[in-house]
Amino acid sequence: MRLITAQNYRKAEFDKRLRYETNPVKKVTDELREVAVDMLEYMYSLNAIGLAANQVGLKIRLCVIDPAFMHGTKLPVVMFNPEYIEHGERMYTSPEGCLSLPDLGLEVPRFRNVKVRFTGLDNKEYIIKDDNSLLASVIQHEIDHLDGILMYDRVVEEVKVQFKDTIIRRER
Numbered sequence: 001m002r003l004i005t006a007q008n009y010r011k012a013e014f015d016k017r018l019r020y021e022t023n024p025v026k027k028v029t030d031e032l033r034e035v036a037v038d039m040l041e042y043m044y045s046l047n048a049i050g051l052a053a054n055q056v057g058l059k060i061r062l063c064v065i066d067p068a069f070m071h072g073t074k075l076p077v078v079m080f081n082p083e084y085i086e087h088g089e090r091m092y093t094s095p096e097g098c099l100s101l102p103d104l105g106l107e108v109p110r111f112r113n114v115k116v117r118f119t120g121l122d123n124k125e126y127i128i129k130d131d132n133s134l135l136a137s138v139i140q141h142e143i144d145h146l147d148g149i150l151m152y153d154r155v156v157e158e159v160k161v162q163f164k165d166t167i168i169r170r171e172r
């Protein structure tokens, strides 16, 4: 498994695979279960708390998350076909990083509350709900990936300008 990262920050050009809208899964097969487990292992090996399939070049609507890993425990969630059932209107900004945008930290506006439906490894439907914690922003970050959206797209224009300056400085 190999991580896809953005190559040219300056022009905000991102690898096409990070822009794919992923395809929903009809049925969770053994093969897909293996992919999910590989993604989880890969995510942990990178010290990350979320990974979407298109970040490793797969056009599958699948992401794995584990915000608890930040606190040294493992409570992995594998989500096939995640979709919003509802989200609150209140927003907040949270500091985020992204494996595909190395060395970059951004304050990203997110909904405080989300409720999401997904299919689990056992082909059963689950609902995950979060208010006001890291989990909510991780879920939104990963669903965005699956829709070809990067955290970069969510920040206001002023921040994007700063972001480009930073990167230009780094390249010198």
Ligand SMILES: [Zn+2]
Pocket (backbone or CB within 6 Å): 097, 098, 099, 100, 141, 145
């Ligand atoms: Zn990301």
